Amino acid sequence: MNFPVILFFICGAIAVLGAILLIVAKEPIHSALSLILVMVSLAILYLLLGAEFIAAVQIIVYAGAIMVLFVFVIMLLNAGVEERTSFSKMAKYAGMPLAIFLLLEIAHWVWHASIGAKVANGAGAAGAAFSTRALSLELFQQYLFPFEATSILILIAILGALVLAKRSD
Amino acid sequence: MDFISNHAVLVVSLIKIAVLLFVVMTALAYLTWFERKVVARIQSRWGPYYVGAHGLLQPLADGLKFLFKEDLTPPMSDRFVYTLAPFLALSLALTALALIPFGPPDVTVFHQPVFVVSNSNIGLLFLFAITSIGVYGVALAGWSSNSKYPLLGGLRSSAQMISYEVSLTLSVVGVLLLAGSFSFNGIIERQGGNLGHWNVWPQIVGFLCYITAAVAETNRIPFDLPEAETELVAGFHTEYSSFKFAMFFMAEYANMLTVSCLATILFFGGWLSPFPASWTWQLYLPGAGLFALGIYCLYDTGTKLRGIAQLQMAVVTLLCLGGAVICLIPPVMPYVQGPFWFTTKVGAFIFFYVWLRGTLPRFRYDQLMSFGWKLLLPVSLANLVLTAFVILLVKR
Numbered sequence: 001m002n003f004p005v006i007l008f009f010i011c012g013a014i015a016v017l018g019a020i021l022l023i024v025a026k027e028p029i030h031s032a033l034s035l036i037l038v039m040v041s042l043a044i045l046y047l048l049l050g051a052e053f054i055a056a057v058q059i060i061v062y063a064g065a066i067m068v069l070f071v072f073v074i075m076l077l078n079a080g081v082e083e084r085t086s087f088s089k090m091a092k093y094a095g096m097p098l099a100i101f102l103l104l105e106i107a108h109w110v111w112h113a114s115i116g117a118k119v120a121n122g123a124g125a126a127g128a129a130f131s132t133r134a135l136s137l138e139l140f141q142q143y144l145f146p147f148e149a150t151s152i153l154i155l156i157a158i159l160g161a162l163v164l165a166k167r168s169d
Numbered sequence: 170m171d172f173i174s175n176h177a178v179l180v181v182s183l184i185k186i187a188v189l190l191f192v193v194m195t196a197l198a199y200l201t202w203f204e205r206k207v208v209a210r211i212q213s214r215w216g217p218y219y220v221g222a223h224g225l226l227q228p229l230a231d232g233l234k235f236l237f238k239e240d241l242t243p244p245m246s247d248r249f250v251y252t253l254a255p256f257l258a259l260s261l262a263l264t265a266l267a268l269i270p271f272g273p274p275d276v277t278v279f280h281q282p283v284f285v286v287s288n289s290n291i292g293l294l295f296l297f298a299i300t301s302i303g304v305y306g307v308a309l310a311g312w313s314s315n316s317k318y319p320l321l322g323g324l325r326s327s328a329q330m331i332s333y334e335v336s337l338t339l340s341v342v343g344v345l346l347l348a349g350s351f352s353f354n355g356i357i358e359r360q361g362g363n364l365g366h367w368n369v370w371p372q373i374v375g376f377l378c379y380i381t382a383a384v385a386e387t388n389r390i391p392f393d394l395p396e397a398e399t400e401l402v403a404g405f406h407t408e409y410s411s412f413k414f415a416m417f418f419m420a421e422y423a424n425m426l427t428v429s430c431l432a433t434i435l436f437f438g439g440w441l442s443p444f445p446a447s448w449t450w451q452l453y454l455p456g457a458g459l460f461a462l463g464i465y466c467l468y469d470t471g472t473k474l475r476g477i478a479q480l481q482m483a484v485v486t487l488l489c490l491g492g493a494v495i496c497l498i499p500p501v502m503p504y505v506q507g508p509f510w511f512t513t514k515v516g517a518f519i520f521f522y523v524w525l526r527g528t529l530p531r532f533r534y535d536q537l538m539s540f541g542w543k544l545l546l547p548v549s550l551a552n553l554v555l556t557a558f559v560i561l562l563v564k565r
Binding site: 027029030033036040043052053056057059060063064065068069071072074075076078131132133 | 247250289290291294295297298299301302304305308309311312313320323324327328331334345349350351
């Protein structure tokens with residue numbers, strides 16, 4: 001067991017713990033905080049895989065911008081403690097079997113994938129030089145279509161927000 | 170010895186972190202002294218004067234006072250988040266400083282650079298990542314106190330930090346376009362030569378946007394709406410007392426230090442000297458500066474002070490003169506150049522901050538928001554587009 005692998009398991013455990021806390025917590029703010037914990041530990045996992053840029057962007061966009069807005073809205077609405085209801089019929093008969101099936105499938109793939117080796121390999125690649133030029137070339141040549149499609153999606157979302165904000169008068 | 174050479178990264182990093190923490194904590198304490206002294210001068214007062222010569226022991230006394238005060242937790246507060254918030258604020262503010270290079274990367278021990286804790290090749294992005302989650306400290310403090318004024322302060326400050334972070338990031342992209350690198354050392358080395366090559370000249374608009382957004386981002390006057398005393402008592406930290414309050418206080422100063430370091434690196438050449446390398450007399454400047462300070466302290470000790478203050482000032486004098494002698498030893502001389510220029514430039518920015526505080530009144534909240542979104546954001550966007558066009562034309 002080398003250092004990156006140990007770190008991988010620690011961060012993975014923290015991410016899973018955060019995800020469970022997110023569902024279990026009663027206060028909305030505690031849920032939001034757990035989600036931030038998940039985001040940050042995911043960022044560290046990206047870092048271990050050698051994806052430095054993705055790791056930084058993960059924190060800036062998700063933890064630093066989107067979750068701040070979540071927390072902001074929760075604070076602004078002063079949302080109280082959540083109410084608990086028991087399982088609906090839908091969740092009981094369709095949701096639970098599907099969830100168990102998904103867990104089994106994930107377990108199957110985790111069993112067959114050698115994650116430890118991949119983390120170790122990725123950590124080796126992290127030392128490679130990083131340039132803005134290489135990143136932009138990939139973004140604007142190889143991945144141009146997904147990039148532009150995402151931009152248009154975001155533009156539509158902005159227009160939607162504008163329309164909703166203007167409708168009151 | 171075997172252990173050290175086998176785990177050079179670990180051992181050297183831990184030592185660097187310990188030294189950096191010590192230096193930064195001391196610097197933060199004396200920043201409060203500096204700020205009080207300068208503001209006092211601006212307002213024709215003396216400032217701290219009685220604890221130690223020229224109030225030099227005042228930060229120590231303040232620290233002790235904070236330690237021994239009662240630590241109150243409001244009964245209706247959310248205990249866990251209430252305790253988490255100051256820790257989050259301070260630890261994030263201090264983590265950001267780990268990415269700052271205080272000197273050239275070619276000074277090494279066991280092949281590890283001495284003047285930077287983490288020499289990341291996307292340092293700038295990581296710095297933004299860390300400062301972008303810094304807002305949680307303030308927001309959570311406001312929410313968890315379960316009290317009206319802190320909540321309002323926390324809301325205001327989250328809104329302000331989100332708004333100005335956009336302009337802050339956009340104003341820096343111009344520099345990134347010029348440097349073509351996210352690494353601090355890459356950005357600094359591109360500005361080599363003399364002060365004519367600094368990024369501040371081609372990016373003067375970007376710099377003005379940056380410094381405005383940076384003052385707003387650190388919640389300082391004239392943008393200190395989150396803690397406007399006349400409206401919100403003390404804003405998000407109204408309910409905090411004792412050392413938790415001190416942690417917010419230190420976090421604010423650490424953030425101030427970080428944005429000053431960033432301004433120095435991005436626009437003013439970081440640890441580079443403003444003079445061309447052929448002027449060899451500049452090597453004597455750090456020693457000469459300390460020597461001049463020592464002479465002034467000596468004059469002060471001999472003529473103005475009496476009693477215990479005289480003794481304390483004598484110690485300061487000896488420290489200055491000793492430092493000057495060390496800086497003038499020929500083998501040491503090249504190594505103190507980088508840190509000397511870096512701290513000088515950062516010090517100038519800190520003085521600018523304090524000067525602003527002594528000079529400007531506070532904005533109104535709607536003025537703050539319309540200024541950020543309707544003026545600062547378009548200007549920094551226009552600067553970005555213009556810079557990209559010029560670079561494209563020059564490269565063709």
